[in-house]
Amino acid sequence: MKPIIGIAANIMLHPIEALKNTQVAYTPYDFVTGIANCGGVPMIIPITDCQHIKTYVNSIHGLILAGGQDISPLLYSEEPRPELNETMPLRDQFEIALIHETLKQKKPIFGICRGLQIINVAKGGTLYQDLNSQLHVNIKHIQDTLPHFTEHSINTTENSIIRRLVGEKSFVNTLHHQAIKDLAPSLKATAFSPDGLIEAIESEDETQYILAVQWHPEILLESQHTESIALFSEFVKQCQQHILT
Template sequence: MRPIIAIIGDQVHEVSPVINMNNADMAPNEIKRAVTLAGGLPIILPVSEDSPAVTAELADQYVAGFDALILPGGFDVDPTLYGEEPIPECGPTLRPKDLFEVPLIRATISAGKPIFAICRGMQILNVALGGTLYQDITAQDAEATIKHEQSARGDLPTHHVNFTSAATLATIFGPHAYVNSRHHQAIRQIADGLHVTATAPDGVIEGIESDNDDQIIGVQWHPENMYRESEPNYNLFVNLVERAQRFAAQD
């Protein structure tokens, strides 16, 4: 059987004349297609806007229903979750989603199930584990010297990243990769239990992995927009399915 790969939903916020479409849960088609092609069975987890206490209570039950978790891109992370007030350059946030994700991330890690985090997903993962973010790279990171919010079409690469030699990401990509880039926030202080395994030429963190195992892999770019033309980016999804299969085989 295919392993079940849960994708945390985002919400459609455009006003719709059909009330049932307002704030409807969705996940990017290309993530679902990549997971299916790689051998997984994608499902969408709808974001609960119940209280954080309710979400935390239900987190273990959610986690029992899947074999691996994808944290996709989306809104900026609410900076109050890592002890900061928003600066003017901070973009739109969706606090209910943040409060849904944090206990779910922690429960997934406690259960030992694999996680693959993409762009904003890598950022909320870091925050859930106690790390911090740059609310805006240009405003807060004087070392950032390349463009991280590309103007080119989203499936085209625009800057390079470099991998540490011992990383799982390096086994997939080699020492370097050419990636797309659509973010203005980034990891600032890495959380305990994670380590940096990829950086842009200006030092901005582009990849993270869990310490001592391969439970967690995160990338700052969008492999779901590149996997059709890039075998290494497709192999990120293959890797997730393989990790999910290994976990499922332990049950």
């Protein structure tokens, strides 16, 4: 049996003019092909009432949390700064509930960009609402180069999942203006950019698979980026092992 992997969806207005007021549940197709190519069965989970969360999680063997809007700072007791971009509180609440139920069922979680951030917030951490105004970082974190190309390096920590998958040093793309400020107590930082920002997190509990990264490996899959393929392959493998246990 192939593992069924839930991908938490986003909402957008339909791009066709005649349907411009119609809301659409979607996920970037790179996630679908990435999971399928690594042997998993992708299943998109639309944002609905939280009463359906348990049913969704019962139906999957692992959860992917994708990129998208900024996360509401009200969730970590801060007022919104002027530099904050669009938020979607409905998505925030739904994904936090989804994370908690997935953890309750001890199923693997893979977070990407916003996915890393919402995992941290769900478990009690905080974020920089805007890097340039709050931290004055000295490397570029929103690249002008096409995202299919890597932009800056990361360094991984010893004895981590991310070190095993991508090595001590790797190069990644970058498309974020928010980042982890205070790391949740039950998580550990396992990769950093040259300016010290957290680029990957994992669970302190070795029986719970959590791997989340600040970059977009799903976009790099198109160029056969070896490290990105390794991230998706490992996640599908973890979900397969969950079936067997």
